[in-house]
Amino acid sequence: MASGIKDKVAILGMGCSRFGERWNDNAEDLMIEAYVEALADAGIEKSQIEAAWLATAIEEEHVGKSAVPLSMALRLPNIPVTRVENYCASGSEAFRGAVYAVASGACDIALALGVEKLKDTGYGGLPQRNRGSVNDMFWANASAPGSFAQLASAYSAKHGVSKDDMKRAMAHISVKSHDNGSKNPKAHLRNKINEDKVMNAPMIAEPLGLFDCCGVSDGSACAIVTTPEIAKSLGKTDLITVKALQLSASNGREAQHNSWDGSHFVTTRAAANRAYKEAGITKPREQISMFEVHDCFSITELVTMEDLYISDEGRAVNDVMDGFYDADGKVPCQIDGGLKCFGHPIGASGLRMIYEMYLQMQGRAGDRQRKEEPVFGMTHNLGGFPHQNVCSIAIVGKEGA
Amino acid sequence: MEVGILAYGGYIPQSRLQRSEIAKAHSWFNPGLKGLAKGERAMANWDEDSVTMAVEAARDCLADFDRDQVSAVYMASTSFPFVDRQNAGIVADALNLSSSLQTMDFASSQRAGSAGLSVALQVAKGGSGPILFTASEKRKTKAASPLELTSGDGAAAFLVGTGKVVARLLSAHTEAVDFVDHFRGENEDFDYSWEERWIRDEGYLKIVPDAINAALADASVKAEDITTFCFPVAARGVAGAIAKKTGLPESAVADNLQANCGETGTAHSMVMLAQALQNSAPGDKILVASFGQGSDALLFEVTDEIKSLSPRRGISGYLARRYAETNYNKFLAFHELVNMERGIRAETDKKTGLTTLYRNKGMAQAMVGGQCSQCGTAQFPKSNMCVNENCGAIGTQEDYPFADRVSKVNSFTADRLTYSPDPPAYYGMVQFEEGGRLMSDFTDISPETEIEVGMPMRMMFRIKDYDNKRGFRRYFWKATPAGASSKGE
Numbered sequence: 109m110a111s112g113i114k115d116k117v118a119i120l121g122m123g124c125s126r127f128g129e130r131w132n133d134n135a136e137d138l139m140i141e142a143y144v145e146a147l148a149d150a151g152i153e154k155s156q157i158e159a160a161w162l163a164t165a166i167e168e169e170h171v172g173k174s175a176v177p178l179s180m181a182l183r184l185p186n187i188p189v190t191r192v193e194n195y196c197a198s199g200s201e202a203f204r205g206a207v208y209a210v211a212s213g214a215c216d217i218a219l220a221l222g223v224e225k226l227k228d229t230g231y232g233g234l235p236q237r238n239r240g241s242v243n244d245m246f247w248a249n250a251s252a253p254g255s256f257a258q259l260a261s262a263y264s265a266k267h268g269v270s271k272d273d274m275k276r277a278m279a280h281i282s283v284k285s286h287d288n289g290s291k292n293p294k295a296h297l298r299n300k301i302n303e304d305k306v307m308n309a310p311m312i313a314e315p316l317g318l319f320d321c322c323g324v325s326d327g328s329a330c331a332i333v334t335t336p337e338i339a340k341s342l343g344k345t346d347l348i349t350v351k352a353l354q355l356s357a358s359n360g361r362e363a364q365h366n367s368w369d370g371s372h373f374v375t376t377r378a379a380a381n382r383a384y385k386e387a388g389i390t391k392p393r394e395q396i397s398m399f400e401v402h403d404c405f406s407i408t409e410l411v412t413m414e415d416l417y418i419s420d421e422g423r424a425v426n427d428v429m430d431g432f433y434d435a436d437g438k439v440p441c442q443i444d445g446g447l448k449c450f451g452h453p454i455g456a457s458g459l460r461m462i463y464e465m466y467l468q469m470q471g472r473a474g475d476r477q478r479k480e481e482p483v484f485g486m487t488h489n490l491g492g493f494p495h496q497n498v499c500s501i502a503i504v505g506k507e508g509a
Numbered sequence: 510m511e512v513g514i515l516a517y518g519g520y521i522p523q524s525r526l527q528r529s530e531i532a533k534a535h536s537w538f539n540p541g542l543k544g545l546a547k548g549e550r551a552m553a554n555w556d557e558d559s560v561t562m563a564v565e566a567a568r569d570c571l572a573d574f575d576r577d578q579v580s581a582v583y584m585a586s587t588s589f590p591f592v593d594r595q596n597a598g599i600v601a602d603a604l605n606l607s608s609s610l611q612t613m614d615f616a617s618s619q620r621a622g623s624a625g626l627s628v629a630l631q632v633a634k635g636g637s638g639p640i641l642f643t644a645s646e647k648r649k650t651k652a653a654s655p656l657e658l659t660s661g662d663g664a665a666a667f668l669v670g671t672g673k674v675v676a677r678l679l680s681a682h683t684e685a686v687d688f689v690d691h692f693r694g695e696n697e698d699f700d701y702s703w704e705e706r707w708i709r710d711e712g713y714l715k716i717v718p719d720a721i722n723a724a725l726a727d728a729s730v731k732a733e734d735i736t737t738f739c740f741p742v743a744a745r746g747v748a749g750a751i752a753k754k755t756g757l758p759e760s761a762v763a764d765n766l767q768a769n770c771g772e773t774g775t776a777h778s779m780v781m782l783a784q785a786l787q788n789s790a791p792g793d794k795i796l797v798a799s800f801g802q803g804s805d806a807l808l809f810e811v812t813d814e815i816k817s818l819s820p821r822r823g824i825s826g827y828l829a830r831r832y833a834e835t836n837y838n839k840f841l842a843f844h845e846l847v848n849m850e851r852g853i854r855a856e857t858d859k860k861t862g863l864t865t866l867y868r869n870k871g872m873a874q875a876m877v878g879g880q881c882s883q884c885g886t887a888q889f890p891k892s893n894m895c896v897n898e899n900c901g902a903i904g905t906q907e908d909y910p911f912a913d914r915v916s917k918v919n920s921f922t923a924d925r926l927t928y929s930p931d932p933p934a935y936y937g938m939v940q941f942e943e944g945g946r947l948m949s950d951f952t953d954i955s956p957e958t959e960i961e962v963g964m965p966m967r968m969m970f971r972i973k974d975y976d977n978k979r980g981f982r983r984y985f986w987k988a989t990p991a992g993a994s995s996k997g998e
Contacts, residue, residue, distance in 0.1 A: 229853065230853045231852065231853045231854060233926055236853075236854040236857050236927065236928060237857065238857065238858070241861075241862050241865045242865060242869055244859075244861075244974070245861075245865070245866070245869055245872070245873040245973065245983060245985060246872060246873060246890065246947070246973075246985055247948065248936035248937075248948045248949055248950045249924075249927050249928075249929060249934050249936060249950055250924070250927065250936055250948065251924050251926040251927035253922075253924065253926055254922045254924030254926065254927060254934065254936065255922075255948075257922040257924070258920035258921060258922050258937055258938065259920070261920045261921055261922070261937070261962055262919060262920040262938075262962065264962075265962035265963070310925075311923075311925055311933075312924075312925055312926050313922045313923065313924040313925065313926060313927075313933075314922050314923040314924075314933070316922075359896075359898070360888075360892075360896045361896065361898060363946070363948065364888045364889065364896045364945070364946060365886070365888065365896045365897060365898070365946070366940050366944060366945070366946055367898075369919065370919045370920040370938055371920075493948075495938060495948055
């Protein structure tokens with residue numbers, strides 16, 4: 109019987125580039141920026157890194173295929189380097205690769221780095237691209253906002269929530285993330301907004317307006333992991349360890365079988381159940397100190413808080429409007445601004461979320477530092493579309509918690 | 510064995526461009542167009558062409574008829590999407606017909622529609638199985654041309670054969686005269702036309718009567734016994750003048766659908782025939798004539814079988830499915846008559862691998878999915894492993910056509926980010942009543958349509974993507990509201 113990942117691996121160091129429109133930097137520059145911070149934080153030499161994982165999702169817009177771009181950018185000494193891609197969960201996949209490598213004993217210290225350079229397309233939003241030669245023959249002409257927007261229509265129909273109440277709750281989510289992002293010097297979007305501005309913004313994909321959508325950013329994030337024993341031998345104290353790493357991929361049920369109603373994420377529920385079990389968490393609403401969830405769109409965050417079993421089904425609108433997830437609320441969600449405002453360089457996002465947890469748990473989060481000391485932090489990535497996707501979840505926390 | 514029409518069907522696109530808007534746009538240049546500014550013309554959606562319209566007319570025509578019996582598919586048009594790839598073959602494939610089939614395209618004349626029907630009748634008389642004949646047109650016209658106002662897009666379809674005919678063929682006659690009233694040369698998009706008065710006096714009024722008189726004589730039917738006379742030309746008074754000249758009753762002259770549709774090119778004599786059949790009673794004698802380098806005249810007698818034909822939309826049904834389009838710029842954009850800034854997102858390469866298409870054409874063109882022979886679950890696309898989590902059987906999928914099944918909306922959006930020639934792009938999850946679902950593009954969402962979760966939808970055969978780089982286009986099925994397109998209808 110597998111015992112899970114809990115407390116087998118500790119974070120030795122982390123780094124994150126400034127996210128945003130990095131017009132004058134190549135992906136390689138962003139990688140180095142995140143790596144330099146992580147290496148200094150870890151307090152080790154490059155030669156101590158024994159294996160590395162690179163995450164990028166839309167590599168054709170920047171570095172191209174394979175792990176070679178990471179190995180070359182960081183001048184790694186011919187160690188094993190692997191590239192992973194799993195939609196928006198790519199960054200979490202790199203982290204999973206490095207953590208599992210350490211946990212297996214295959215190496216002592218491993219690195220995970222995610223990067224994306226999305227602002228070389230000539231237009232806003234994610235790159236318009238093909239979906240595979242067979243898929244292109246029958247898939248709807250769907251964008252990311254149009255796919256996620258449909259959660260709102262199905263959710264409203266199922267729970268009898270009016271369009272106005274939905275739109276208002278979604279607006280609250282975005283206003284909260286802008287408030288949080290304004291305190292984050294590395295965030296892409298640092299302006300504060302109000303609900304009226306969100307409600308009156310141009311429509312992107314009904315009912316999602318401009319401010320219901322996250323930023324599309326350039327950026328990179330990096331983690332260096334090792335065993336708790338090695339971390340301590342390197343002089344680290346108050347370790348942040350990995351409590352759970354879970355992944356769930358759609359099997360066609362949502363896209364092709366009539367047992368899904370379109371109002372929630374099948375994969376998130378599966379991954380959350382396994383993650384809580386792996387981390388030994390029985391009452392997540394009370395035990396998880398803070399969340400970084402995949403708020404690619406405001407509606408995604410709203411629905412996800414139910415799929416993670418924090419808000420009861422059909423009640424997320426109430427929790428959102430009550431300020432439960434605000435920075436000073438009971439359980440803050442996106443205290444760093446989230447994808448919405450920190451930004452969403454796809455390959456980096458999963459690692460960026462863990463970076464925030466790591467900073468908060470060490471009391472290093474600056475102006476946005478949570479006063480109550482966080483114990484467990486949960487991160488969540490959702491790649492693809494509500495009807496066919498991959499969901500990754502990580503729980504990190506204080507060693508021994 | 511008497512030969513005739515076993516069933517008819519029609520299709521007119523739902524958008525109706527107001528002619529007053531066209532005339533208004535051009536009044537600075539040609540104020541004379543005001544004389545044609547009454548009524549509305551049918552305007553194909555951006556994802557429609559003569560093939561897709563033929564498919565819809567054919568579906569309307571075939572209704573519950575056993576498609577395995579169809580022995581041939583003919584299609585007539587002067588606006589085929591493919592010059593070398595049989596267009597009738599695409600129609601047959603979309604209808605999920607077997608490959609044991611004769612297919613043929615009729616082209617190059619405004620008479621192709623009537624000539625095609627005439628040939629189909631002759632072939633069917635020779636003892637073949639029923640022949641599906643379609644005529645369809647989406648004519649390209651120059652901005653500010655009279656044709657732009659008088660033309661419309663549409664299609665008709667007939668199942669032709671022996672047995673329980675709803676209209677038996679009494680006679681058919683063709684006059685072939687190389688009278689060039691207009692032409693369209695190789696690689697030209699638009700017609701070049703000569704003076705209307707000459708065409709009327711020397712063409713319509715001299716050539717057509719010859720064909721009509723011969724057909725009447727051949728069937729020994731008196732002109733005054735004709736119930737309905739279908740003559741497709743848009744010009745006012747021409748059909749009446751021909752009737753007068755040939756002794757047809759004035760009351761027999763059929764509405765040429767100028768007010769609410771426009772002349773659908775080579776398909777129009779067939780559109781008018783389908784409309785005439787829809788309005789007919791047993792014993793009616795319908796005379797249909799055409800004009801184009803000569804004239805065809807076909808004479809039919811409606812039988813009692815017309816009363817037992819299953820219900821269909823027909824031309825009348827599709828004429829009622831309409832909304833008034835007042836934006837002439839949209840028409841210009843759909844026909845690429847204006848150089849629009851479509852944005853960088855529109856640059857995505859839409860290349861189709863022909864191997865990929867051939868391997869998947871059952872899915873992509875006929876919308877055939879699968880049904881598990883073990884648990885009965887229907888799924889789209891078909892795959893070698895059942896999607897039902899409680900089954901998962903391997904190699905149990907049997908062909909299961911989805912195209913004619915009704916679905917309901919599960920979720921939807923109107924997307925202004927993704928590139929669409931007609932933003933916003935509507936799409937959503939539709940769920941079929943007997944199982945199976947698809948994240949599907951929606952089409953024909955008129956400004957008057959309010960989509961709701963649970964709304965019934967049906968599938969229509971449409972253009973999925975244009976590959977302008979290579980001159981290819983790929984087709985697939987899209988969902989559209991199953992009921993009336995307009996509120997209050």
